Amino acid sequence: MRTIKGPGLFLAQFIGAAAPFDSWKAITRWASGCGYVGVQVPTNDARILDLDAAAGSRDWCAQWAGEGSDNGVVVTELSTHLQGQLVAVHPAYDAMFDAFAPAAVHGKPAARQEWAVEQVKKALIASHNLGLTAMASFSGALAWPYVYPWPQRPPGLVEEAFDELARRWRPILDHAEECGVDICFEIHPGEDLHDGDSFEMFLDRVGHHPRAKMLYDPSHYVLQQLDYLDHLDIYAERIGMFHVKDAEFNPTGRKGVYGGYQPWLGRAGRFRSPGDGQVDFGAIFSKFAAMDFEGWAVVEWECCLKHPEDGAREGAAFVKSHIIRVTEKAFDDFAAAGTDRVANRRLLGLDR
Template sequence: MRAVTLFTAQFADIPLEILAAKAHEWDFDGLELGGHIDIHKASTDQSYCQEILSLLSKYNLKLFAISAHLVGQAVCDRIDERRHRPILPEHVWGDGESEGVKQRAAQEVIAAAYAAKNLGIKIVNGFTGSSIWHLLYGFPPISPEQINEGYEDFAKRWKPILDEYEKCDVHFALEVHPSEIAFDIVSAERTLNAVNNHPSFGFNFDPSHLGYQGVDYIEFLRRFKSRIFHVHMKDVEFDWNRPCEAGVFGGHTMFGDPRRFFNFRSLGRGKIDFERIIRALNQINYGGPLSVEWEDGDMDREVGAQESLQFVRRLDFKRGDKQFDAAFIKQ
């Protein structure tokens, strides 16, 4: 059975020790730290890393991955003070000059690799940002050269980052997601090609962001089976047969607005077929953690975290090592 962990980003306002105690009480196996770690400090201070590991051990929790989602977003994005300054450390934002922010963000993502190494883990999950997301819809007409330039910009900025990850024996797992350089199967393939299938680059599989787009998330697992470095368990509600007012990308509404085509839901309360996901993960021999990323604006988060854990526990199963009818064959 795979370990079931809790992604802490949605609980970032709760001090780590209090959250660790709760996670232990709820019976999680470990944590994926998002917002509960100083990446810059962890990259250079082994004693700080040991403090984190000792705290988790106190509550019988293991650490499987850390998050660089927010800082990673700034590496390729078109920098906007109102969007990016609130999510970035002050030493990354600096004077706010666009290119400087991107370069400092890249250094912070590299620092995350060294932090992971110091913590004894192999996975950093995160975002990459994208210089071409705003060109998603093609009018006025978008030239192929513009899109090519976006992938070239991604490769230029991320290859040096990934080289540092390789030195640390750590993988960067991009969460395929709208607003990133990869947001579906086709763009994920192009992203891999852009970095020449760099061995340190792969994906944090989150079916919720694929499902509401109409992307075949089971095919995603099969297509990129050797690049599935981490898995988020997150559900989403949508209905292709129900007309809505705000379409697939939300119509500039806030999450929770009933006019939206989709809203995230506590595990088991949406439309993602997790039974098929578990079977596909078994088929591709994924043995890493199943990390609960809980997001449901209509539910208490602590109730949701516990119900999601129990949902995953019930659903996950070990793959058999022989065909069911093999026992019928005489030896």
């Protein structure tokens, strides 16, 4: 067993134009002040991380990470959620997802995909330069518009989509192997990898690549009505990251899983700050302790009600209260009786 590391904080929801959220030094001081000892860092905002510099120089990485350490936090992982999304985009989403890429590739899907692949590869190199062993990402989606089969999906449509998704990601996964870094895909609605079945379809097509892992976030399973505790048992060997994010699902006679096109506040399924929703984090942290998880408990704040700064402060304390310092001995060791093989065989009646 192993004690999970934490608390960590995913910075993506906090970076902004106003201090202390507008620079690396300031935001790490703020995170430490909230009680965090680690931060998960998105790679799409140069105010926080210069990805080209990080991929190009270990010395630059050491200086940058050192500034965070001086403020009391270490870097837990890098994230390429937005760039990973652009590795595979269905044309229906082209206009909306262009916002994730530079203006030079807007309206140019092939150029945007090429840019995204290079970004993900740079982030893998940067992760290696920082001494990290895992990176968060999204898979992107080609089949998502067809998730609900009406009209009936043509035979082979989903298979073709996953064949193509694997074709795009296999070279990136091979690059991840060269860097010694796992790619942890967040299992998330809107991605082709949105549950266990879809992850397994992808895994089959990339030859069960050892660098293809999961980012486990129970909030997305609550909203899908998927058993998030059983999921941990099934995929323990493939789970490389953990987002501490809460959610609630309260269906009515008017709305259920699909949300009725309502804003977050009006949906049956809503994200909440840790401890304010329905996720059984006591059971989750127990399972992580038992499965010898090597990673971090990282708060991802998303809540339709609570102020983000309050959610961040409360989230650090919440994780601290749930981390299980694993025991090094059995609780009944006090009653242990010394024995040996001869005595064991006698107890079993084997040498009479």
